[in-house]
Amino acid sequence: MEDQILASRKIRLIASIVDFIMLLLPFFIYAIILLIIGIITGTMDKIDSEAEKPNPIIIFFLGTYFYAFLIIQVVLLAKNGQTVGKKIFKIQIVDYTLGYPGGFKQNCLIREILMNLLGNITCGIFFIVDLLYIFGEDKRCLHDVIAKTKVIKI
Numbered sequence: 652m653e654d655q656i657l658a659s660r661k662i663r664l665i666a667s668i669v670d671f672i673m674l675l676l677p678f679f680i681y682a683i684i685l686l687i688i689g690i691i692t693g694t695m696d697k698i699d700s701e702a703e704k705p706n707p708i709i710i711f712f713l714g715t716y717f718y719a720f721l722i723i724q725v726v727l728l729a730k731n732g733q734t735v736g737k738k739i740f741k742i743q744i745v746d747y748t749l750g751y752p753g754g755f756k757q758n759c760l761i762r763e764i765l766m767n768l769l770g771n772i773t774c775g776i777f778f779i780v781d782l783l784y785i786f787g788e789d790k791r792c793l794h795d796v797i798a799k800t801k802v803i804k805i
Contacts, residue, residue, distance in 0.1 A: 655750055657790045658742040658802040666736035670724070673735055677716050681709060728763065729755035737802075747791075747799045762798035 685705075724734050732744035732752030744762070746753045753762075770778040781793040791801055 655745070655801075655803040658740075658804050660785055660790055662740050662742055662804075663785070663790075663802055666734065666740045666742060669736035669739060670734045674717070674720055677713055681713060725755075725759050728758040732758055732800075741805050742802050743805045744800050744802055747795070747801050750803075753798070753800055757798050757800060762794050762800055766794040766797070 727733050727735065727738065728744070730752070731738075733742070737743060743752065744758055745751055746757065752758065766777070766781065770781070777793075784791060784793040784796065789801070795801055
């Protein structure tokens, strides 16, 4: 579809940052609460068996939140080509030639999971190369090129 306008690099970055913050925010809040409690009670320097153990109920809820958020992201990516951050900023991942959301295989398996595996296998080198691709004329990261996708304004 030729009338589709590519999302700006800036909006893509901000949407990714929002997704990252939403994923990790409960963990940061929990860590800050533990830090404050440690400072107040004077247990910050205890590293032995007397130190406060993490509450298993809180760990359960943090884990549940983490996996629920990931499931929501996968469903949104598969169904609409969007994450929560992309929804907020009204951008969408679409098939490069057909112009509609690619679905689970293209958006989740290839664009996200395969790319993260490649990044981890190459000790992060792939992530750097991936990000540098966005400075090309068509504003596509390497993961977009491999998955045959583009990110557009909606």
